[in-house]
Structure formats: C-alpha cells, structure tokens
Amino acid sequence: MPRPWIMGTEMDYTPQEIMVAAAAREIRDGEIVFTGMRLPLIAFALAKQMHAPGAIGLFEAGLVRDTPAPELLYTMGDPPNIAGALWATRMVNMMGLLQRGAVDLGFIGGAELDRFGNLNTSYLGNPKSPKTKLPGSGGAADIASLSRRFVVIMAHDKRRLVERVDYITSPGFGDGQGWRERVGLRYGGPSAIITTRCVLGFEPSWGEAVLRSYHPGQSVASVRAETGWDLRIAKDVHETGSPTPEELTIIRRYDPQGFWTR
C-alpha cells in the first residue's frame, strides 16, 4: 500500500521507516524483548545490528531468538523465525517468563489510545452492542500488565488518540498517578508511544502522556491538532531524529519489498 513519503534533507523515507528507527532506539543492549508483530519485528532486527547486539527476542507463540530471522517475517510463526531459534516451546513458558519479571520491554500495537496510555483493541462503543468489534487482546494485555515497560506503535489521528478509551484491553497508567499499584499491577507501564506523527513519553509520577518529539514534517501544533485531548508538551520537546542512512539500509535490506515499511 503506497504511503506518502517524508521529504528529508538528505534522504527520503516513509513514516513506517522512522517509526521502526524510533522503536529500535527504545531497545537497550542486553534486554529481553517481547517482540510483537509487524514493525517491531523489523525494529528488533535493526536494534540487533546497530546498538543492541545482545538483545534477546521473545515471541509469545513459543520462540526465543538471539538473532533476527534471516528473512522478513509476516507473522511470528513464519518458518524462518523457527529455523535457528534458541528455543521453540509452549506459550505458557513465554508468558511465564513475562509474569516472572524477566521481560524488560514489550511492543504492542493499538487501535485506540488515551492520555494515560491505556489501549483498546477490543470494542469501539458498548461491548454489548459494539459499533466496531476489534480482534481483541492476543498477548497485548499480558505484555502491558507484566513487562517492565512497554512501547506502543500505532497510526496517529484524532479518532485513535482519544481522551478516554471505550474499553481497556491493555492497561497503561489507568486514570493517572498510583493507578497501576492500586489495581494490583506490580510494576511496568508504557514508556513510549511511537506514532506516525510523533513520539510520546510518560511522566511516570503522574502517568500522563507528554509530547517528547515530533517527526520531521510535523510540529507541536500539527500533533496537538490530531490528538483528542489537550496534549502536554515535554520541556525539551524536539524533532525526532531521522533514520540514518545506515539504519535505512538495514531496514530496506530486511524489508526489500517495503511490505511493512512502505
């Protein structure tokens, strides 16, 4: 599906490519990462080859890898992801590692997100007679509940970034400060929301999203205009760093047809 290209000064790239680059930068070397689907699969491959060679990828279907799959993955269960894996096993073992506190970072996608980083991928409207039935949690609710921190990757528009989600599938900071502790979640919460327009961060003490950086071509005003609540701005707000030529080379080597990134 062709998407508009961002015109950079040195190199042109797509919104998906800057999202992958931003997502990769969230992965620290040596971390155990719940890798998720689509763009995070490429972000993991990118991080491994750039700054986080020691990162380990976990896939909820029951796979552990210390190398990116040799080919582009469309789903985590694709045969190239199994060949050369460190471990092929049962889902409860992956989820057990998560609940045991072993997972530093998890990636999830979102259909609807609110100012406290709660995600809805289940029902738009009343669950009893939904306006739109979305596919549901998959592993997202578990990752949001049990990883040490999580990062959301999603498209950015006013219908998706809303004041309050209709249904909490994956818990962020609930209604703000102290909520996770109150409901019994022992740690964790969102650390970044990477959208097609910007990167949101969180002030964990009060649990609300703040604009950390806007992508090239966007501005504080354009991001706020497409956000469904009065978005706070970080003091040091800045432009998101463009993907470097090296990053773009790796992304395009991994996704040569641009299946996920164009």
Add this chain to the structure above:
Amino acid sequence: MSKIMTMCDAVARFVPQGSSVVMGAALESLIPFAAGHEIIRRQVRDLTLIGPISDMLFDQLIGAGCVRKVIAAWVGNVSAGLGHNYRRACEQGIPHRLDVIDHSNFTISLALLAGGLGAPFIPTHSLLGTDIPGTNPALRQSLSPFGGEKIVLVPALQPDVAILHVQRSDENGNAHAWGNLGVSEEAALASERIIIVAEEVVPHHIIVSDPNRVIAPSFKVCAVVREPGGAHPSPVQGHYNRDHEYYHDYHRATRTVEGNVEWMNRWVADTKDRAGYLQKLGKERWQSLQLKEHRYAAPVDYGY
C-alpha cells in the same frame, strides 16, 4: 488398532453439533484449515470455538454460521487485521449473534493448562485493571490467600475436542510436532479427545525413536487423518511456507456478505476435500510455497 480415517469421517464422528473445539492452538502455524472446511461443508452448528488467536479460520467458521460462542484472545486475520465475518456477527448479528468470551493469550493458556491438570483454576497477575474480566465473567478477581495481593483467577476449560495439525503421526496417533507449539500441549491434555491431522503417516518406530518430540499421549487420540497440505495457508515447518497473499485475498473477498458466500462456495462448498482444494490452488502456487532448503536437526542418541 489403527485410528486412520478420512477427514469426512473424523468430523462426522467426533465434532457433533454443539461441540466445544480447540483449533489453531499453535497460533499462526499448523492451523487445521482442512478440518475447519470439513466442519463448514457438513454444516455443523452451535459450536464453541476455543483458541488463543485463530488467524482467519475462526472468521471462516463464524461466517459459515457454524459458531454460537467464541472463547479466544483474538479473532481476525493476522495479515490483514480485522476479520469481516467476526465483525458482521458481533456488530450486526450476521449470520447470527455470537457469545464472545474474552481472554488474553496468557489467560486462555492458563485455562487450558488448568483443564489439563484437572485443577479448578490458576491465578495470575495479568489483566488486573483491564476491562477483560468485564466481558468474561468467568475470570474472577481475588486476593492471594498467601500474600494478600490482588490476583485474577482463571477457571479451567475442558473442551470436547482439540484438532491439532502436525508434521507426522503413526496410525495410532503418536504424533510429532515441531516449531512453536503455542497451547497445543495444553489443549490436547485439557480436551476430552484429540483429532490428529498429519502431513505424513509414518511407521511407529519413527515416532518412538524420538519420544521427546511427541505432542500428546496417543491414548487420547480418537482419529488420525492423513491430510497433506491440510494447514494451508498457514505454514508447516519442514513442509511448506505461509501463503501470505491468500490471507489478503480472503480479506478483500469477504468484505461483503455476497463476497463471503462466493468465497465459501469456491474454496469450501464446491470443493470435495483437501486434494480438490489444492488442485484449485494450482500447482504453480503450491510449488512457490515449498521449502527452499532442508534444515535437518542433528540426530539425538537415546542409547543406553
């Protein structure tokens, strides 16, 4: 005693109207599409479908009117996102209303694990603060009797039948599966009985040469169906790759009710069996999904 039978007989005997059925237990791979299509052809009604994510198989069964209730973490189409039939059923009651019992991947795993252990429930720290217990009244929030912390109790599920697609089985249902297993083992142990659908039927000695690779105890297996290509469009490690385009084609074709009927007629109703389906798919497309190279595991020594 051989348990080999045709898909037609296996479904007729062991998936009656009103059954609760686990399919897609390995997640995106090893999905028993051939079994699902036979269920649709036989117009089995009032099924309860149980699974973590089902990829588009649950969407097809829902669109065909076979399903009363879904107990799952995710229903859609992994390649394309939403499942049109699932949406139509939930939003408009087409072809009829569904009961949706929401889970996460972890809680559906725990429900089946508990079912297999014969335990009433398993506690978890997951889903606290979410709205999922609100649309799955079986999940109950409680306090740990030991530390007093908040927990969610996940009650056991014991489905009537688990349908598992595997790489190979002997004629008694001693079956090998490899790759990511998802909840295959939990589903097999939790269910009353197991239908094994195998790419290959092999002699018993091949299976017992590697007992660690066996997916479930064969005494629970009620039927073994030899069905090469039976998981298409999902992948089977060591046999064929995932047919990504097929998922997108289905997504486009089923956007409308009429389109769905047309798709169902072409690929299911007007197709006698899996061999006929693969013929429709065409040699060239099937060839394009075959292995580019073999990657055999090193043999292990069970000597003593």
